[in-house]
Amino acid sequence: MTQKTRPIQRFAQAVSKCTAEATVYGQCVVADYNSVHKNQCAKEFMALKNCYLAAAKQGK
Structure with a gap:
């Protein structure tokens, strides 16, 4: 069972993959x-948001 x-x-x-941002x-x-x-x-918020969205997409 998974x-x-x-x-x-x-x-x-x-x-956790976006600590720098x-x-x-x-x-x-x-x-x-x-x-x-x-x-x-x-600008800083958008960089953090984009990092999170990219990391979340990779995790799927």
Whole structure:
């Protein structure tokens, strides 16, 4: 019997492949956290999102 991977496990595996992008995004947010505004770190967020989506696609 094969064990089915739970969605949270797939998410964790995909996110673990994007640590560099997560670090850059986190540094951007923390750099000016007292005056956060919309789209402040949009470029960094999109890089993280794209990394996650690519990693999730590979994991299927």
